[in-house]
Amino acid sequence: MLVLTRKAGESIVIGSEIRITVLEMQGRQIRLGIEAPSEIPVHRGEIYERIREENEQAATAGADELKALSQAWKQAGR
Amino acid sequence: MSDTVNFTNAKFGEVTVEASSIMTFPEGVPGFERLKRYGLVQIDEEAPFLRLLSLDEPAVAFVILNPMSIWAHYDPRIGDDDLKGLGLKGPSLADDEDLELYCIVTLSSDPKHVTANLKGPITINTANMTARQIILVDDRYTTKHSLLDASKQKEGAQAESR
Numbered sequence: 001m002l003v004l005t006r007k008a009g010e011s012i013v014i015g016s017e018i019r020i021t022v023l024e025m026q027g028r029q030i031r032l033g034i035e036a037p038s039e040i041p042v043h044r045g046e047i048y049e050r051i052r053e054e055n056e057q058a059a060t061a062g063a064d065e066l067k068a069l070s071q072a073w074k075q076a077g078r
Numbered sequence: 079m080s081d082t083v084n085f086t087n088a089k090f091g092e093v094t095v096e097a098s099s100i101m102t103f104p105e106g107v108p109g110f111e112r113l114k115r116y117g118l119v120q121i122d123e124e125a126p127f128l129r130l131l132s133l134d135e136p137a138v139a140f141v142i143l144n145p146m147s148i149w150a151h152y153d154p155r156i157g158d159d160d161l162k163g164l165g166l167k168g169p170s171l172a173d174d175e176d177l178e179l180y181c182i183v184t185l186s187s188d189p190k191h192v193t194a195n196l197k198g199p200i201t202i203n204t205a206n207m208t209a210r211q212i213i214l215v216d217d218r219y220t221t222k223h224s225l226l227d228a229s230k231q232k233e234g235a236q237a238e239s240r
Binding site: 040041050052053054055057062063064067070 | 089090091104105107108109110123124125126127129137138139140141158159160162163182183184185186187189190192195197198210211213215221222225226
């Protein structure tokens with residue numbers, strides 16, 4: 001991992017299109033400004049990880065489970 | 079006559095989809111970034127659930143659902159960058175008739191434990207069949223909303239309003 005030290009107001013440029021700027025520091029929190037092209041999604045790390053884990057669990061969808069769900073759905077009167 | 083595409087899915091077997099129902103996720107979805115092309119399969123007996131099957135990896139199959147059919151007040155705020163990434167203008171969902179919204183369902187052998195991911199909805203621009211999984215910054219929604227519970231609550235609410 002590349003480790004850089006930055007002060008408030010300073011930034012890091014990744015490639016030619018991504019810029020991350022340290023806006024301010026307050027106690028244990030740091031506010032970052034991120035400029036990136038719209039085709040590059042930017043996410044908070046822990047939320048991204050939660051979505052990734054859920055996707056991995058959901059991606060093994062099987063025909064039998066779907067059939068069971070469809071039947072339960074109809075029985076519930078939906 | 080419409081074009082169709084055939085492929086094989088490990089769980090659902092031989093699949094034939096309309097070429098027009100194939101979408102591209104330019105960034106993939108988290109955990110499956112390499113997989114770009116998915117086919118949408120609708121089967122009447124499975125409604126309101128749909129299958130979203132990877133054309134690039136036979137082992138990958140999702141089940142999705144229109145969240146509005148259960149959570150009528152579902153209100154994801156989709157940011158400008160996400161709309162732009164899809165090739166949509168916005169600024170609100172209602173303004174884009176080309177935008178379709180789904181959520182991924184996590185199946186279980188026990189239907190009572192089936193959940194829907196309202197935190198990471200799938201958005202599709204049907205005009206160019208470009209899709210993206212949006213990650214919401216919204217504490218009202220999580221990755222696991224119980225499906226059958228929600229449907230019961232909805233029935234209850236309707237009964238009360240009669």
